[in-house]
Amino acid sequence: MAKMTMVQALNMALAQEMEKDDRVVVLGEDVGVDGGVFRVTDGLIDRFGGERVMDTPLAESGIAGFSIGLALYGLRPVCEMQFSGFSYYAMHQMEAHAARLRWRSQGRFHVPMVLRCPYGGGVRALEHHSESREAYWAHTPGLKMVIPSGPRNARALLVSAIRDPDPVVFYEPKAVYRAFREEVPEEEEVFPIGRSQLVRGGKDVTLISYGATLRPTLEAAQTLHDRYGIEAEVIDLLTISPLDDELFSGSVRKTGRAVVVHEAPRSFGPGAEVVSRLVEKAFLYLEAPVKRVTGFDIVIPLYQREQEYLPHADRIMKAVRETLDF
């Protein structure tokens, strides 16, 4: 097994799927010769040629709509939005068509495409390069919305997304892209879409997160253990929609307390859905109100202030202790 960054792991997933299946094609702005602005598609054009790795004109609606056509014809497009902040041009195609063609054609057509987008803050970027708007996609019936948190699950989830018969929006936490390395097996590994994962066991409180905020959540869990002997269970959602509510509601039935962490704005964010599911599935087990540690309901500030905007371990620990002291 090689130790890889998330960028390398995603690159491997793409290369291996392209190797195995000639229906898989990659397209987007600067994904070919340049290898993608984050280098996720690096080297693919040399290996698979320009016909399968397309540098497209600068048009997100075009990329998405064209991908829908490719998918309708039986190919497996993996298209890249250079940053999630520019994917809204593609939203109409995704909402109006990718998400509905199976339904509209009463099963005759389907759209097995992947829309990859780097998302999230923490990299000192310009405006529109730091947002976390997964809720838009998760709110769209007909789409799946996946967000890995590390190199290994990113690779396994991207393979599943490419093979999925329905459209998948795949958000990649750019703050994690090169932040750390993990062992990623060379042989095939898939992780099912629609399943979350227990990443740390504990009995006192359940912490639920995903994507880039998983790491501060784990850091908080570790410090709570070291400093206060508090044992937090941590669940990584991995798929935002369809949401796996079994694992976290089972956990909360055990711990009685929960804190949800994400960098997306709070109101109508994924955390709101998690809390609703808890109310539906674990209401009688709750010992305290469920807390949300999230981005604020404002545009994420330019980078001088983004560390105060983004959830961090101290903020998560404070929320946990308030939950326990309730």
Next chain:
Amino acid sequence: MPRKPIDIPCRVDHLSILSEDGEVDREMEPELSEELLLRMYRTMLLCRRFDERMLTLQRQGRIGTFAPIKGQEAQIGAVVPLEPEDWIAPSFREMPAEVWRGKSLESVLLTYAGYNEGGKIPEGLNNLPIAIPVGSQILHAVGIAYGMKYRRKRHVAMAFFGDGGTSEGDFHEALNFAGVFQVPAVFVCQNNQWAISVPRSRQTRSRTLAQKAVAYEIPGVQVDGNDILAVYVAVKEAVERARAGEGPTFIENVTYRMSVHTTADDPKKYRRDEEVEPWIARDPITRFEKYLLKKGLLTDQKVASVDEEVTREVREAEQRWALQVEEGIDPMGMFDHAYEDLPPHILVQRDELRRELEEKSSQRG
């Protein structure tokens, strides 16, 4: 019913006034005052020096990512014919045009150093903030221009965008709206040959970008975009047409991105240095300088003193910016300008952050 050609007027001119060595086409040479010509030259050089300084600041980690403008300073010619009541809708590579229109160098530094405050637009300046989503701002200029027409004003709205921008649907919608409503808009396309790694030839099969205007029945003209006099003349014509109620114009400035796309980009991946070289000879500043030298408006001595002057101006702006940065910023400012009145749930969130920061400082203190 025979098949016959339809007579579609589709003339697209190319306009160039100054040759690479500063020879001027006498017939086309605009009549500009000495003072204005020198101010144009000075602002070009100021922006070049500022751009170079920002690159250094970025490499030192003192500012974040930005898009250098090196080689595209002749864009200033596009805003010279404008009046303060006219509006501009820039993209992210129009620092020189914005500076001509009154934007301070400090505010540019503030933005790229990650301060929301850099976005503040001085009272009375009709400059929209930079628009990073490619192509998105063009429609705004068309709407503004409609407002001008509605209010019977003889003003114009000017949108800037790149060659890549012409691929976005919003660009086509903007041209179409402008054509349909015959608004006083001027579209300035800065065709710098590259959209990050995608060359102009892979962006569109069209031979020129200017010809895209033809489809919308808008006059389109291609201009040597490194020739500030040609840019000025083309835009002046367009502005006069707009003010006279004769509708929009599309101008393609053929220029070149001499530097990186942004400081996060590595052009070695996709373009050879040899491609850049011929453009050094076409540098918009040296060309204009040669013209002014020939005209006797500049001397070698004066060139040196202007350079000294603008370098000092950059240094002073940097010092003022550094002072502002030293003063520090209040993180609470992130909640400013979210709405005219912050709704209650955001007030609660603002209090959460305030308490957190107070606890943190009391723990420290």
